[in-house]
Amino acid sequence: MFDNSSNPWDRRKFLGAVLGTSTAVFGLVAPEKVLAARVINAVQTTRQPDYTRYVFKVNGPLDYKTFSLDNPPRVVVDLTQTQMSQIEIPPAPAGSVVSDLRVGIHNGYDLRLVFDMKAAVKPRMLLLPPSDGQGYRFVVDLPHDKAATLVARDAADPDSKPRIQTQQTFRDIVIAIDPGHGGKDPGAIGRRGTKEKHIALDIGRRLQAMVAATPGLKPVMTRDSDRYIHLRGRTAIARRAKADLFVSVHSDAFRVTSARGASVFCLSQGGATSEAARWMANRENEADFVGGASIADHDQDVASVLLDLSQTKTLENSLDFGHRVLSQIGDVTDLHSKRVQQAGFVVLKSPDIPSILVESAFISNPTEEARLRTAAYQNEIARSILAGVNTYYAERAPEGTRYAML
CATH class of the missing domain: 2.60.40.3500 (Immunoglobulin-like)
Structure with missing residues (x-):
């Protein structure tokens, strides 16, 4: 007291x-x-x-x-x-x-x-x-x-009389948080049996709480339980919520267990910027979405939240946002690449939401798998993403939002 x-x-x-x-x-x-x-x-x-x-x-x-x-x-x-x-x-x-x-x-x-x-x-x-x-x-x-x-x-104002007052209302900036995989789709699985879908949901929930506690921001989760959501359904949820940004949370996997470090992805209109990005894009482009079927034990839906980034302005904003998040993540862990990775993912609809995908670490690397299981590391990744959101909007908060009043 x-x-x-x-x-x-x-x-x-x-x-x-x-x-x-x-x-x-x-x-x-x-x-x-x-x-x-x-x-x-x-x-x-x-x-x-x-x-x-x-x-x-x-x-x-x-x-x-x-x-x-x-x-x-x-x-x-x-x-x-x-x-x-x-x-x-x-x-x-x-x-x-x-x-x-x-x-x-x-x-x-x-x-x-x-x-x-x-x-x-x-x-x-x-x-x-x-x-x-x-x-x-x-x-x-x-x-x-x-x-x-x-x-x-x-x-x-004791002398004031009852009167009708018109006050401007300010909306919150909506951040769509997409924990990757879920339900029948476990995502990648580490040597200790750690499932990517659980790690993604844990980090997503931590980020949700941090965004909710931030003045002017409002979180929207594409999933808040262990359930499967069709790839296109994730961006549909964001659109219905009128999301301003879209962040998909994953943990990476590769056939070589020594691969390590966090990454940030966004869509490229051209070719891939790395062999790994090209590999994932090719697998995604071959995906059979009928009935929500998955295609491999790797991160086959790495592009699921980035399908709509064909317009130049949205892509520019995605890259800017991605760079800011990557910079923040680089302060707390090793980076697999020091630049935002891009790949030629399938584009099905017109873009309207700047979107990035965060690979929090390599779950296929035993050392990083152990880190991914800890609350401390999950919090570090969530805080880094939120810091990237804050630096992004510090320069471009939309008019009519509470955040713009800072």
Whole structure:
């Protein structure tokens, strides 16, 4: 339980510790912790029609935990090994569901943010990577409770009369997540009996949770259970959901067990960029889709989510997105290829969704098969894909989306 009855809080200004010194404000931060700490150097807040947003500018990536308290309602966020420089904290915007923001030290070296709320809410949080000359930004969105918003509006404008208000609504960016294979199609199978369909679903679910927790993004799964979906049915699900991006998750396989590393694929209008890509494309082009029959024990539906990428603009966007995801994955594991792989997959319909396929590792490689089975590696792949999504949309968020308000 957080208690602010007798602690060094200032509701408007927090005097942060100075890096490199042997002591910290309040004497709560050990010197070795100070050297490794992140520093928040600016705080911004805005009120949108359906949420209040706080943006904390920080000098590097950070870890955080959050929980809520009742009576009165509060949202608490603990930022691991983080400090706040000597900056002004802006007051909560008029008409916001937030009444105040307080900051202080927790556990000697964590920064605790306490949002005093007018109503209980489910916060959404996002760490944005550097882009467009801006550094890391930690974003907290606090949705407005309708009743609390009306009370706050009336309090701010007591002489106002009932009136019809027209407010612009903002949509979420929809990310279609396609765990490969499923049901009667196990995909590739490792030496330990690990089935690709299970690994793909595990990573897909982790990515789904991360996307759902990201302000402005909404996940849609092509499958959330061990069931078979026809190859064309996967992109059909994405279209029905009006997906903005399509990410298919797989684990690679090859006849040579020494093959290793993660890969990212997208469609090519020309020839294949590698022998492996050409091999997979040829197998896919020979596939018999009648009754959903598969053709081999390799990754025969590697192109199933990429069938519609014949238009130049969509292909360009797919390549851009793919490069960003590949760069992020390269920070956490070896790459099979340092560039986005392309192949001449069958094109059946007009393209409308930038799409990529992520091969998380080679399940046919015993060492990588073992990694694929771990929650830690699955989380790393999911986080890397999400980071690629964020960097992609940092420069091209569609108008009319919540994400564009960042």
